[in-house]
Amino acid sequence: MAVQEYPAPESVSRLQTRAFGVGAIALLLAIFGAMRSPGAFYQSYLMSFLLVLGVTLGSLGLVMLQHLTAGHWGIIIRRPLESATRTLPLIAILFVPIALFGMQYLYTGHGEEKGWLNAPAVGEGALSNFQKSYLTTQGPLGFYGRAVIYFVVWLGLMFIFNIWSKQQDVNRTDRALRQRFRILAGPGIILYVFAMSFAAIDWVMSLSPHWASTIYGFILVGGQLISSMAFMIAVVVLLSRAEPFSSILQPRHLHDLGKLLFAFVMLWAYFDFSQLLIIWSGNQPEEITFYRTRLYGEWGIVAVFVVVFHFFVPFFLLLSQDLKRNAKVLPKIALWLILMRLVDLFWMTRPEFTSSAVPTWLDLVVPVALGGLWLGFFAFNLKQSPLLPLGDPKLGEAIEQHHEH
Amino acid sequence: MEQHRSHIYGVMAEFDTPDQLVHAVEKARAAGYRRMDAYTPFPVEGLAQAMGLKRNMVPFITLLGGFAGGLGGFGFQYWVNVISFPMNIGGRPLNSWPAFIPVTFELTVLGASLCAVFGMLALNRLPQPHHPVFNVKRFVHATSDRFYLCIEARDPKFHIMETVRFLQGLDPHHVSEVMDD
Numbered sequence: 001m002a003v004q005e006y007p008a009p010e011s012v013s014r015l016q017t018r019a020f021g022v023g024a025i026a027l028l029l030a031i032f033g034a035m036r037s038p039g040a041f042y043q044s045y046l047m048s049f050l051l052v053l054g055v056t057l058g059s060l061g062l063v064m065l066q067h068l069t070a071g072h073w074g075i076i077i078r079r080p081l082e083s084a085t086r087t088l089p090l091i092a093i094l095f096v097p098i099a100l101f102g103m104q105y106l107y108t109g110h111g112e113e114k115g116w117l118n119a120p121a122v123g124e125g126a127l128s129n130f131q132k133s134y135l136t137t138q139g140p141l142g143f144y145g146r147a148v149i150y151f152v153v154w155l156g157l158m159f160i161f162n163i164w165s166k167q168q169d170v171n172r173t174d175r176a177l178r179q180r181f182r183i184l185a186g187p188g189i190i191l192y193v194f195a196m197s198f199a200a201i202d203w204v205m206s207l208s209p210h211w212a213s214t215i216y217g218f219i220l221v222g223g224q225l226i227s228s229m230a231f232m233i234a235v236v237v238l239l240s241r242a243e244p245f246s247s248i249l250q251p252r253h254l255h256d257l258g259k260l261l262f263a264f265v266m267l268w269a270y271f272d273f274s275q276l277l278i279i280w281s282g283n284q285p286e287e288i289t290f291y292r293t294r295l296y297g298e299w300g301i302v303a304v305f306v307v308v309f310h311f312f313v314p315f316f317l318l319l320s321q322d323l324k325r326n327a328k329v330l331p332k333i334a335l336w337l338i339l340m341r342l343v344d345l346f347w348m349t350r351p352e353f354t355s356s357a358v359p360t361w362l363d364l365v366v367p368v369a370l371g372g373l374w375l376g377f378f379a380f381n382l383k384q385s386p387l388l389p390l391g392d393p394k395l396g397e398a399i400e401q402h403h404e405h
Numbered sequence: 406m407e408q409h410r411s412h413i414y415g416v417m418a419e420f421d422t423p424d425q426l427v428h429a430v431e432k433a434r435a436a437g438y439r440r441m442d443a444y445t446p447f448p449v450e451g452l453a454q455a456m457g458l459k460r461n462m463v464p465f466i467t468l469l470g471g472f473a474g475g476l477g478g479f480g481f482q483y484w485v486n487v488i489s490f491p492m493n494i495g496g497r498p499l500n501s502w503p504a505f506i507p508v509t510f511e512l513t514v515l516g517a518s519l520c521a522v523f524g525m526l527a528l529n530r531l532p533q534p535h536h537p538v539f540n541v542k543r544f545v546h547a548t549s550d551r552f553y554l555c556i557e558a559r560d561p562k563f564h565i566m567e568t569v570r571f572l573q574g575l576d577p578h579h580v581s582e583v584m585d586d
Contacts, residue, residue, distance in 0.1 A: 319468070
């Protein structure tokens, strides 16, 4: 076998070993927790699942966005993005526990409030006819059937873009292939967002079956783009500590990635605030429940924390050109934003179960378990192909050294 | 001699390619010249770095404009709805801040962009209907296909004969004296 061009450095193998190790230990603890208190376990599990799902699907979206826009930023991170999308089979497996065992804890409400799985047929708390036809486990288009459709759409897009990318490494001047990337990328983005919007309704919004928001899916998609871009910044800076990326990555690349992270933070804030503004203006009893539970008491503190540290602080830091070009500071902001994604998902899901905003020990263990397994799988994927897309027509331009004084 | 110098704005060399211009700027900086300006028909990559241009104040002015617009936008709505003309709208608090955010955001953008544009113009001392380089007839090519470097007379190292000789050594298309008026 010929020597691989742009091979992944040794640090990726170390990352893989450590991530799998930490993930496995945390998983054992998590399983122990699941035996003792399955309800609390699945609440943590849903939030952690949404985080790793977010990094994966956000990367799928960014792969397609990069094929549409062909920016230099995307060429630098295309292989890490593709490696992240190839963790989708793991995500599909991680969904199985929710479908098989977790639903009875997640979608059955708490206390007086009933969930959609155990809603009374008539009387107070009953679902409307339309809700009954949608929020059901029966039929080919029920909860399970739809989940299968979402994963088929995402896995299909993931396989196609990864297989073509591999072909491009061999047939580097294949113009028809470049064209095909572009033709599928546009509809692919629409499919991803559509499927995710429905998935957000099924898996998260249905925690409170009587409340609805049409922008809900977009809020999650915005968060997924933040997760993915933040993760990519951390990955390229980690790679830049050794060859080949140490002689490739330049401040202008980080500047571009930082600008996109900045844009995604604003996009997410825009979606999130739009929902609040519309519900605030409408002031309807059935709509305000979402914010009644989340803006007062202990959850109000978490809400302020999210607004300040998920939006304002990263916003003002990322305004600075110097910080976006700084390989020491930018990855720290990025990792902080990933942590903030988890806090935001905590704030979005947990208030449906309890008025206490204090995390349980499972809220620390389960994200580490899922995140560790995911990260190990990602590192494994990253080693499978050259770190740069060899057939990309703009590769030379993208890694050209600029004289930066 | 003193009298003559005061009529000279500088000496200008004309180049055929952007690369020649960037090299000329680098050599002029190396020779110790500081007061100079380059004129090109389109932005030339690397020119600003070669000229050693420092960061300017535009981002800071823009930030101030954004703050002023945002605070002013929110403050005015607060003053109207809470202090000047308090009115109960659907039972919401007088300081109904989520409703104020869109206007606050728009005025932040407005303040920032106005300050960016007018700050840039002010720092460039624009509008400026006349400039001494226009006294050189050949300078009309600056808008199409020629690249100019003008070393100005206020440079402490400027000496009319030596500077002309220096610029001629850079293989220019043409060198001309720029008269002040």
